[in-house]
Amino acid sequence: MARLINAPHLADQPHEPYSDLIILVGRKAWQAWNNGKGEEWLLLCSLIDGLDANQKPVILAEKQLEHISSSRIAREDQQLIKFFQYGELTQEEITAICRNLAKYTDAIEVNLFDSAAQQIEDLSDYIQHLRTDKGAVDLADKIAPAEKLKEKDGTNKKARALSKWLNMDLALSTQDRKLYHYDGIRWQMVEEYELVDKAVAFFDEQDFNYSARTIESIIDTIKIQAPKMGTQVKELIAFNNGTFNRATLEFLPHCRENWLTSYIPHDYLNQAQDTPHFDKWLAFVSGGKTEKMNAILSALYAILTNRHDWQLFFEITGDGGSGKSVFANIATMLAGDQNTESGRLIDLDEPRGRESFVGKTLIICPEQSRYGGDGGGLKSITGGDPVNIDPKHRSKFKAVIPAVVLIVNNEATLFTERSGGIERRRVIFHFDKVIPENERDPNLMEKIEREIGGVIFKLIHTFEQPETAKNALKTQQVSSEALSVKIQTDHVTEFCGYFYTTKERNGLWIGNARMMGNEITHLYPAYLLFAEASNIKNTLSLNNFSSALKQGLAQYKNDFEYNAARSTGGKVRSNVHYKDYSEFENNYIKQR
Secondary structure, X not given: OOOOEEOOOHHHOOOOOOOOEEEEEOOOHHHHHHHHOOHHHHHHHHHXXXXXXXXXXXXXXXXXXXXXHHEEOOOOOOOEEEEEEOOOOOHHHHHXXXXXXXHHOOOOEEEEEOOOOOEEEEOHHHHHHHHHOHHHHHHHHHHOOOOOOOOOOOHHHHHHHXXXXXXXXXXXXXXXXXXXXXXXXXXXXXXXXHHHHHHHHHHHHHOOOOOHHHHHHHHHHHHHHOOEOOOOOOOEEEEOOEEEEOOOOEEEOOOHHHOOOOOEOOOOOOOXXXXXXXXXXXXXXXXXXXXHHHHHHHHHHHHHOOOHHHOOEEEEEEOOOOOHHHHHHHHHHHHOHHHXXXXXXXXXXXXXXXXXXXXXXXXXXXXXXXXXXXOHHHHHHHOOOOEEEOOOOOOOEEEOOOOEEEEEEOOOOXXXXXXXXXXXXXXXXXXXXXXXXXXXXXXXXXXXXXXXXXXXXXXXXXXXXXXXXXXXXXXXXXXXXXXXXHHHHOHHHHHHOOEEEOOOOOOOEOOOHHHOOOOOOEHHHHHHHHHHHOOOOOOOOHHHHHHHHHHHHHOOOOOOOOOEEEOOOOOEEEOEXXXXXXHHHHHHHOOO
């Protein structure tokens, strides 16, 4: 418990917990008492039966009101207290007095009277409320006036005063050790430089000396004192005008205890609205195909509702003018510009590169077709794993980045990973038509932005059962459209198109690089011949070939998984067969 200073005359009071403790409060409390000779004090004694004019009352005048939070107003076991107001007493000061009594006493009956002994307010229920309701306590602490500081006061006291002076509802994220403030809609990170600037202004206002170390120390102390942020309520999406529960479809008021750090900067309209420009764009990029249209809507729904827990990422391919940038812009509107960050796939791989993605719900990676990495960072982020963050000028930390990743390319991205981790997460959309130059609308995005409330309503109510959206995306993953895109950029996928699998392991042998000329019976020589004919420079080693083959064959929806094992003769045989060897021979062997 904090060390408290007794209010004037408290030590002179008889220890009678169930008798009224008399306290004069207000700017003119001392004048009213006037060493027991004041006219107002003597008048009060005549109005209150049993009040002895010779018994000193407790005094809470201007100086005491400035330090009310560190004052002992009554003994801990005092049950009955009567305040009599003389002079100015603000509502904020009354709140501070109640907060003090709730924290440091067991008082059950507390009343405020005027100088004529007429009741102004019964404070008993409010004080009891402060003992049981943390929200009421937080609000009271925010309302109560800050104590008047002295330069010799400790850092902890100065930190509390600065925190109050900031007039921000602060909490500390235990993940990134950053302060956040609640703005009525979401918890927003307070930048370090902003805290430094405000701390300097506070010290200047107090006319206190300070240094860089002083400022750093007081900010660190605020972090220690601040309450800790709770866990986000994942079912909620915040809008300008409230929060939508995607599990129950309820629309609710904003609440700080939801701990949401992002919001959609649009009003949620709980009614359908025409979206002609959005609908026209959707019909164009889907080619009018219902299944593809539904998959595109599903991807937008996943972005809107931040379904990072589905462990998917989206890749949009197509020529310039095919509608890719419109998709990215709509995605940004749905996630909120302040929740969206642009970057490169290589940035996701590096601890230093990830700093700008912390707290974002949408990461857009444009033009990544030449990436050529294994997608390790992409897999970790989409998998919901904590990743290392190495920010400049700050300590390293680990964090989950709860973002949906969107890649936008002319051609599909090149990944070197062959174990299936990327393929399990990757959802490809190919926009195969280009809008004619004379039909392009330079104001299309402005028109769609005006319809965004209707788009949001459409997405939420199209997928009232979120699994239908997830299933549509899973279907898109294995669509012929996605396969054709991968064939164009991944030679292993193209190679596997010439084969099928069976239940029995009675197919082609694996072989090795020394068995060229045996491509009719051995897979690896066939692969090397295919790669040579296709002018593939970086061919797979024999060790990596099997895992790549397993992934490539799986994309063709074969009834049986790739299977290979060593036979009694020591050779490795598979369950893979040519669909038509003559076609493979004509395309690759005879072309040599």
